[in-house]
Amino acid sequence: MRDVLVTGAGGQLGTELRRARWPENVRIVAIDVSDLDLTDTDAIAAKIAEREWAAVINGAAYTAVDKAESDLVTAWAVNAMAPAAFGKACAKAGIPLVQVSTDYVFAGDKAGAWEVDDPVAPLGVYGASKLGGELAVRTSGVRHAIVRTAWVVSAHGANFVKTMLRVGATNPALRVVADQHGSPTSATDLADALLTITLRLIEDEQAPTGTFHFSNAGATTWADFAREIFRQSALRGGASAEVEAITTADYPTPAQRPANSLLSHRAIGDAYGITPRDWDVALSDILDELIGASVVVATETQV
Numbered sequence: 347m348r349d350v351l352v353t354g355a356g357g358q359l360g361t362e363l364r365r366a367r368w369p370e371n372v373r374i375v376a377i378d379v380s381d382l383d384l385t386d387t388d389a390i391a392a393k394i395a396e397r398e399w400a401a402v403i404n405g406a407a408y409t410a411v412d413k414a415e416s417d418l419v420t421a422w423a424v425n426a427m428a429p430a431a432f433g434k435a436c437a438k439a440g441i442p443l444v445q446v447s448t449d450y451v452f453a454g455d456k457a458g459a460w461e462v463d464d465p466v467a468p469l470g471v472y473g474a475s476k477l478g479g480e481l482a483v484r485t486s487g488v489r490h491a492i493v494r495t496a497w498v499v500s501a502h503g504a505n506f507v508k509t510m511l512r513v514g515a516t517n518p519a520l521r522v523v524a525d526q527h528g529s530p531t532s533a534t535d536l537a538d539a540l541l542t543i544t545l546r547l548i549e550d551e552q553a554p555t556g557t558f559h560f561s562n563a564g565a566t567t568w569a570d571f572a573r574e575i576f577r578q579s580a581l582r583g584g585a586s587a588e589v590e591a592i593t594t595a596d597y598p599t600p601a602q603r604p605a606n607s608l609l610s611h612r613a614i615g616d617a618y619g620i621t622p623r624d625w626d627v628a629l630s631d632i633l634d635e636l637i638g639a640s641v642v643v644a645t646e647t648q649v
């Protein structure tokens with residue numbers, strides 16, 4: 347049996363990694379803060395030394411983007427120091443580390459999709475702390491894959507889809523920013539991609555390492571994403587609301603966010619043959635789980 351340690355067990359990604367179709371000889375040991383507090387770097391080293399792990403997927407993070415602006419010590423502890431500790435401990439144990447990172451390492455000022463080696467320039471504490479985690483993993487000497495993703499959504503945990511459905515249930519109209527561009531990512535699809543990468547890293551010492559991008563395919567804005575959520579929700583008899591397109595300036599937040607978050611899939615396609623499906627198709631699976639499958643109304647003539 348190969349044991350794979352997964353942090354962030356109760357998060358969006360951790361939940362989907364637990365549900366993913368791992369081979370029978372792989373056991374997922376998913377842990378949360380009660381098993382291991384990631385601000386305790388000694389405890390991280392002890393957890394890795396505890397047994398012979400096959401690999402580690404660090405799916406936990408401090409993901410409250412606005413809160414991080416005023417809580418930077420905790421954000422840096424979880425997002426940078428913990429990956430550093432995992433990098434060091436996994437290098438010592440000779441096992442691969444899969445670290446998850448974010449589009450928010452980029453400034454968002456590029457016209458096209460961000461390539462893995464494009465210059466990073468985070469706009470806020472969350473992005474900077476995640477970049478710190480990337481740099482620490484890269485310089486730890488561990489065999490690693492850093493997978494940047496963006497706009498992660500799922501039927502579980504806190505995310506934009508669930509926020510829209512909750513707020514849309516009691517409000518006829520919502521104001522949503524229309525000048526931030528990106529691709530939503532189903533946590534289920536991200537988990538599948540990480541499964542592929544992790545298994546290759548376990549099985550093959552020569553498996554591709556380095557930095558990769560994964561999101562679902564297709565570009566949208568938060569406003570158009572919200573519209574599609576309500577369109578598909580209404581088809582299922584769920585909440586619906588009008589979406590008023592606003593600018594980032596109309597929606598002030600503590601943290602600045604990138605205007606363009608689009609991630610290129612070139613590296614992950616070349617190295618691992620992973621080609622993501624369209625984001626609106628992935629969204630449909632999430633709404634099936636949250637609301638139920640779409641109702642097909644039969645138009646029968648009553649006699």
Ligand SMILES: NC(=O)C1=CN([C@@H]2O[C@H](COP(=O)(O)OP(=O)(O)OC[C@H]3O[C@@H](n4cnc5c(N)ncnc54)[C@H](OP(=O)(O)O)[C@@H]3O)[C@@H](O)[C@H]2O)C=CC1
Pocket residue numbers: 353354355356357358359360378379382383384385404405406407408409424446447448449476494495496497498499503504
């Ligand atoms: N969500 C998104 O839109 C995006 C996420 N990412 C990255 O993807 C990865 C997965 O994110 P996602 O699943 O959405 O995040 P979630 O916020 O859903 O889950 C994060 C998990 O990390 C845990 N965690 C936080 N602090 C600690 C700590 N001190 N010790 C142990 N566990 C802790 C949380 O536990 P608890 O809830 O108990 O605090 C939670 O289970 C992260 O690396 C994130 O940075 C990248 C781009 C977009």
Ligand SMILES: Cc1cn([C@H]2C[C@H](O)[C@@H](COP(=O)(O)OP(=O)(O)O[C@H]3O[C@@H](C)C(=O)[C@@H](O)[C@H]3O)O2)c(=O)[nH]c1=O
Pocket residue numbers: 409410411448449450495496497498505506509520521522523526568597603
């Ligand atoms: C709820 C709401 C949000 N917005 C805006 C704010 C923001 O620009 C955008 C999305 O809101 P969120 O709160 O989901 O944004 P945010 O938490 O910044 O999402 C980010 O999380 C981190 C962890 C990442 O790594 C990123 O990839 C990204 O997914 O929509 C509105 O315009 N209207 C609204 O009613």
Ligand SMILES: [Mg+2]
Pocket residue numbers: 409410411
């Ligand atoms: Mg958020």
